[in-house]
Amino acid sequence: MSTEQTLILVKPDGVAAGHIGDVISRLEGKGYVIAGLKVVAKATDAQLRQHYADKVTKAYFPELVDYMQSGPLVAIIAEGVNVVAAFRQIAGVTNPDEAAPGSIRGDYGRSWADGAIRNVVHSSDSPEAAKHEMQIWFPELNLNS
Numbered sequence: 222m223s224t225e226q227t228l229i230l231v232k233p234d235g236v237a238a239g240h241i242g243d244v245i246s247r248l249e250g251k252g253y254v255i256a257g258l259k260v261v262a263k264a265t266d267a268q269l270r271q272h273y274a275d276k277v278t279k280a281y282f283p284e285l286v287d288y289m290q291s292g293p294l295v296a297i298i299a300e301g302v303n304v305v306a307a308f309r310q311i312a313g314v315t316n317p318d319e320a321a322p323g324s325i326r327g328d329y330g331r332s333w334a335d336g337a338i339r340n341v342v343h344s345s346d347s348p349e350a351a352k353h354e355m356q357i358w359f360p361e362l363n364l365n366s
């Protein structure tokens with residue numbers, strides 16, 4: 222297996238609740254390399270339309286944008302063999318009520334009365350998606366060239 226990279230976002234709820242360090246600790250604890258790290262004060266509409274390109278037609282997309290713009294987020298590039306799939310396990314499934322205890326979403330996320338799914342972190346679902354997403358959040362790395 223070859224080394225690959227994944228794009229992780231600590232979403233605004235995760236930043237507000239103080240989980241940046243936990244996410245980084247879990248990555249470092251497993252021995253993955255942190256290859257990129259930044260605070261994004263507020264995600265732009267353009268960034269979110271690119272990042273969630275397959276979600277723009279969903280009824281919940283405006284809600285998702287509001288959530289992702291509700292505060293600062295932290296973008297991370299993590300590197301290692303099989304890190305894409307491995308971090309999806311560490312994050313847990315999309316619905317935080319169903320995410321396994323011990324996963325990030327299982328430990329820190331839950332559903333709320335307003336119907337929002339606030340699930341603490343994003344992570345790429347394939348190495349190809351990771352390349353696309355890294356260009357959105359780390360354009361200065363010129364990953365296209």
Ligand code: GDP
Nearest residue numbers: 281284285314315336337338339340343344346
């Ligand atoms: P992920 O890859 O596990 O993050 O899940 P998806 O790619 O399916 O969805 C992306 C993000 O959109 C999720 O992490 C949620 O924040 C949000 N989302 C997905 N489904 C819903 C939904 O039915 N309602 C709302 N409000 N948000 C959703």
Ligand code: MG
Nearest residue numbers: 343344345346
């Ligand atoms: Mg996804």
